[in-house]
Amino acid sequence: MSQMVDLVIFGGTGDLSTRKLLPALYQLHRHGLADRLRRIIATGRGELDTDSFRSEAHANLERFLPRDQWDGAIWEHFRDTLHYVKVEADDDNDYRQLAQLLDAGDAPVRLFYLATLPSLYGAICAQLKNTGAANTHSRVVLEKPLGHDLASCRAINEEVAAVFAEEATFRIDHYLGKETVQNLLAVRFGNPLLHPVWKNTFVDNVQITVAEEIGVEGRGGYYAKTGALRDMVQNHLLQVLSIVAMEPPASLDAADIRDEKMKVLRCLEPITASNVKERTVRGRYDAGAVGGQAVKGFLEEAEYRDAEGTETFVAIKALINNWRWAGVPFYLRTGKRLSRRYSEIVIEFKKQPFSLFANDPNELTNKLVIRLQPDETISLHTLNKKPGLTRNLRLQPVELHLTADSNHKGDSYDAYERLLLDAVNGDQTLFMRRDEVETAWRWIDTIIGAWEETGMPVKPYNSGTMGPNAATALTARDDRNWYE
Ligand SMILES: NC(=O)c1ccc[n+]([C@@H]2O[C@H](COP(=O)([O-])OP(=O)(O)OC[C@H]3O[C@@H](n4cnc5c(N)ncnc54)[C@H](OP(=O)(O)O)[C@@H]3O)[C@@H](O)[C@H]2O)c1
Known part of the structure; x- marks a missing residue:
């Protein structure tokens, strides 16, 4: 009962x-x-x-x-x-x-x-x-936040563990409560069509973007000491990455799913002083316009004038060193005061080896686009023939929507509603286990150490853009583009 x-x-x-x-x-x-x-x-x-x-x-x-x-x-x-x-x-x-x-x-x-x-x-x-x-x-x-580095996270976990067993501890990441994150599991593991192509032989790259229009708002005191890497990547982006990249779990039970997510986090290649400048970008918003409104830059907002070393934007090229993902870059980016608010995962598949068509299919790849906000949708970007009588076959992009209601707004369930219900029912599947959080911090700490060691600069970007030019260069160096 x-x-x-x-x-x-x-x-x-x-x-x-x-x-x-x-x-x-x-x-x-x-x-x-x-x-x-x-x-x-x-x-x-x-x-x-x-x-x-x-x-x-x-x-x-x-x-x-x-x-x-x-x-x-x-x-x-x-x-x-x-x-x-x-x-x-x-x-x-x-x-x-x-x-x-x-x-x-x-x-x-x-x-x-x-x-x-x-x-x-x-x-x-x-x-x-x-x-x-x-x-x-x-x-x-x-x-959240569970600490600001591995040591402080461990200290909190130890104090909590002195009272509550791990089986009774529910660490929230509200991204995991989103309908589309669960739908991603259903789409990945329910469709035999996708199963064979979900790996480095077919996937060219994966992009995870969490873009915000707002600035640091009233959270500036906290944010000035934290920055985008600790505030967003350590939890939301790495949690989403681990679900995209995990192996099929033995079952949908919490322990099995969390074991597989944990293996992904352990396979993240450390980013060190030797490669941090090629693999990461730090940015800070200057004045600009967002949604037609003029806004101040981060350092112009009185309380943060000393926070020159804080990034409000970060982009990373992450590599997962395992059999499934070796060689596939996972490009992560998140920032404040960007051109629009959206969170999205893009799985971009490899190009055709050879072009049969008059227009260049290499521009038009297959992509699975998973939108987490503001709307929750999944669509598969495919190609078909551009209609017409011409003998020259031309391709055009076509989106197949994989969500029953392509704009899930109706009476949808909020992430907190789902997570509170799960906590009431004692189901830990959508909560982070201690080893996951600590392993994520270890990877983040290494990047922060490398930034400190190399004096990694924080590059300005105009509010209302998608971050500093260096973020474009991060993918362009690999002959790829961010999907916008
Ligand atoms: N706000 C968000 O959207 C958001 C999102 C994600 C995570 N979080 C996290 O959630 C936590 C709370 O954030 P918040 O924005 O709700 O903060 P907040 O508005 O400042 O509220 C803090 C709450 O804690 C209580 N409190 C403060 N000091 C206390 C003390 N010494 N003893 C007992 N109660 C105390 C306050 O009680 P009084 O009202 O009586 O002062 C108030 O209810 C933080 O860890 C934050 O990082 C917040």
Whole structure:
């Protein structure tokens, strides 16, 4: 029988909770998927009572949910599950009150979602244990960032592991909760047609782009010390890469899938001082225009004037040294204030060995294009005949859409909705295992070490472009282009 769950959100009054977690939990109710969730207990430092918290939640949900998804009857049901307790991270007394509330509810499973500064994770876990708020059926969800390098990540993991077993630890990367990432698994492993060509004999290169229009916004203090490599590549881009490149798993169980992802991360060729200048690009946005609006450069935004060494853009040529992928470059790029917001994976297949057609087919390769945002689509770019009576056969590109609804916007499930449901159900498949996160950090640390050793410059780019010219040169050196 399914066990009931009490969900406790540390940072329940924060931005993440307000914009993402509470709307996702409301949606679980609306979709009839919250029957195992007995209570949602938000915590924060403020002296709120449950009624005021519910009123705030009501106002925020009305603000952040699409109007057509707001339903008063669902809200009333959802509202009754919401509770608030003040918990200062280091106050024993507060944890005892929380423990009492949990004991009184008697839900067998306690799920603690840590959406505060990661530097508090260790203290929170220790207090949960010491005060008996965490019991043997408890689980913990950890938000990013898990450290800023391998050593700090290990330290957090150690502190959490002193209280929660790995099987009870859920490390979030919301990219893994996206419908299309799961669809990628279905397309890859469900179609015998793709199975033989998913390797270096047929794939020319893979590109993963996560492009943002926004600048560092209010996160500048954090971002100035972090940069795009740590903020985006260490988690989102490497997670997506490992799913694209992994071997077929023995089953769809969490352990089997995560074993295969882990093998990919271990095969990433280290980028060192000897090749970092050819294999990576760092950029920083200058003033420009995005979406028709004039915007300031990163260093003009007052708080970051000293952050000359921080990259807001990074491009990397990664190599995976194994039998399947040897010789296939995986080009990764991510940045802020780029020309448009989108995340995309492109698998570009090899060119024909010889051209039969009047127009050059080498320009027109087969590509599988997997769009993760703003819309979630998968399309196969193929070629057929350009219609007409001419004797000269000419090719034209044709896109085959592999998503049932080519623009998945309707009543789609948000990544946080899926991940919260999985955490409630105890399914770890879409969460990162400790060895994955630490192996990813090891690869990232080597790049950062190489940047430091070589004094790798951060090249300016105009806001509203796709990064510095050096990013174009990264692929052009290999006689390839970014797919735009
Ligand atoms: N915001 C996002 O979109 C986003 C995305 C991905 C990951 N994250 C991660 O999620 C975490 C939270 O981010 P956020 O943007 O929601 O931050 P935030 O808006 O600053 O909220 C922080 C939350 O933590 C609570 N808090 C702060 N210090 C505390 C303490 N000493 N003891 C107990 N509670 C404390 C705050 O309570 P009070 O309200 O009472 O101050 C608030 O609820 C961070 O690790 C962040 O990196 C955020």
